[in-house]
Amino acid sequence: MQTTKSGTRDSETCLREMTCLPLGGYSVWSSLPPINFSSSSQSKPIILTVATMDSASFFRDKSLGAESPISGLISLLAAVDSLSYLDGLDGLSKQLVFSVFTGEAWGYLGSRRFLLELDLQSDAVGGLNGSSIDTVIEIGSVGKGFSQGNKTFFAHAAGASSATSDALNALQHAQDSLESENIIVSSASTSNPGIPPSSLMAFLRKNPFASGITLEDFDTAFANKFYDSHLDDMSNINASAIVAAASLVARTLYILASGNKNLSSSSLSAINVNASLVEELMGCLLSCEPGLSCELVKKYISPRATCPSHYVGVIVGEPSSSPHPGSVSDVSRFLWNFLADKTSSRKEGISNCSEDCSNKGGVCIKAETNDKGFCVSSTTRYVPAYSTRLKFESGTWNLLPSNASDQMGTVDPVWTESNWDAIGLRVYTLQHAAFDRLVLLAGIAVTLLAYLAIVLTRAFLTKTLKQD
Structure with a gap:
């Protein structure tokens, strides 16, 4: 049994007394195709597609979050997979970047930290420039978008810029190319007070003129009655809806990145989402059978647990863009390996990680399941996710004062989890x-x-x- 240490009071006190740790983990981002740092292609406008990997519930180990937000995460992974098979991605006029944030259930600390790292131009976001982000497309709750035989989704738009209009038009174009799939996407009601709670809000707080949309399966009212509950499990979502959302997003991204608003349906027909992959991901990330012991996960990592939990956890040790695997959760490590694999090209002249992979611009995937791993060319990074008001110095966490002139700082809470003490029980x-x-x-x-x-x-x- 476990119990929290008594007398912890608040985050500032327990951090000073070192009786707690800040909530957080590691977000993951990846680009498709890999960013070529030796050419001018890194200055391309960026289309950033985001999803969330963590959820919350009364019992932290039962945080499955199938509809909110894991349905969006699975949709993003399926979209990346379908785009990875296309040829000629280097010739796209815009750069595709995918980011999966953790800590969003706790004050959006993952997306806030990502934006701060962009400002600091840290190693964790090397190759990205915040000013180059043209459009943000977020995949939210999409697992219940199935009604009367149709897969129905709503695009909640931020701002009235030309980039937002282009994204909405691209969604409509993608829907038209999927006519036989009975997929319907509509703009959310103009009577809504704004976009629903999402990571996109962090981008808007940083830049009120940012362009973006969030794709949801609801219009004016949130539809997930099991939100932040252990009942938000696999039975609460529909695989067909997730496949439909992934198809919409994949084709929309290709239309936007190509810069061609008049792509024919035949040219988009090559983008097909693997429905079997979606079902496999659901079994891996939302169930104990098979759970993280499924073949797909074990292809990339050696999981420490079988039953998945999407609780954010705590940051252990000094945050790093190259953390030790023991400091990273099973889900984050799987996502890093999966995205690095799907967005990669094999490194010429290097077959495994023992042959100086990282010094030649490569990353090592499947290192946990193969003694030497595989060296591939991929721009995939970990980004530490914790409160922007915290700083790790000399082995301790220090709480920075809030800045009243900074809207991000005044609303950025500092969440911590008390150290756990063991207590005895005689049976x-x-x-x-x-x-x-x-x-x-x-x-x-x-x-x-x-x-x-x-x-x-x-x-x-x-x-x-x-x-x-």
Whole structure:
């Protein structure tokens, strides 16, 4: 059993006394195709597609979050997979970048930290430039978008820029190319007060003029009645809806990145989402059977647990863009390997990680399942995710003062989890009934013998005293 340490009070106090750790983990981002740092292609406008990997619930180890947000995550992974088979991606006029944030259930700390790292131009976001982000497309809750035989989705737009209009037109174009799939995508109601709670809000707080849309399966009212509950499991979503959302997103991204608004349906027909992959990902990320012991996950990593949990966890040790695998959750490590594999090209002249892969611009995938791993050319990075008001110095976490002039700082909460102390518990086993009967008989026998001994002793003493 575990219990929290007493007297922790608030985050500032427990961080100072080192009785807690900040909530956080590692987000993952990847580009398709890999960014060529030696050419001018890195200055291309960026289309950033984002999803969330963490959820919350009353019981932290039961945080599955199937509809919100894992349905969007699976849709993003399926979209990346379908785009990875296309030829000529180097010739696209815009750069495709995919980012999966963790910590979004706790004040959007993953997306906030990602934006801060962009400002700092840290190694974790090397190759990215925040000013080059043209459009943000977020895949939110899409697992329930199935109604009366149609897969229905709503695009919640931020701003009225030309980039946002282009994204909405590309979604409509993608829908038209999927006419036989009964997929419907509509713009969200103009009566809505804004976009729904999402990572896109962090981008808008940073830049109110940012362009973006978030794809959801609801219009004016949130539809997931099991939100942040252990009941938000695989039975709460529909695989067909996730496949449809992935198809929409994949074709929309290709239309936007190509710069050709008049792509024919025949040219888009080569982008097909693997429905079997979607079902496999659902089984891996949303169930204990097979859970993280599924073949797809074990192809990339050696999971430490079987049952998936999408609780964000805590940051252990110094945050790094190249963390030790033991400091990264199973899900984050799987996503890093999966995205690095799907967005990669084999490194020429290097077959495994023992041959100086990283020094030649490569990354090592499948290192946990293969002694030497495989060296591939891929721009895939970990980004530490924790509050922007925290700084790790000299082995301790320091809380930075909030900046009243910075809107991001004033609303950025600092979430921490207390250190867990072990407490003891003594358990007694229930003995067999025959043993209880034996104890009873022994007790009766002892009682009778004691009574007999008393009677005999009393008679002996009485007789002895009379003789005297």
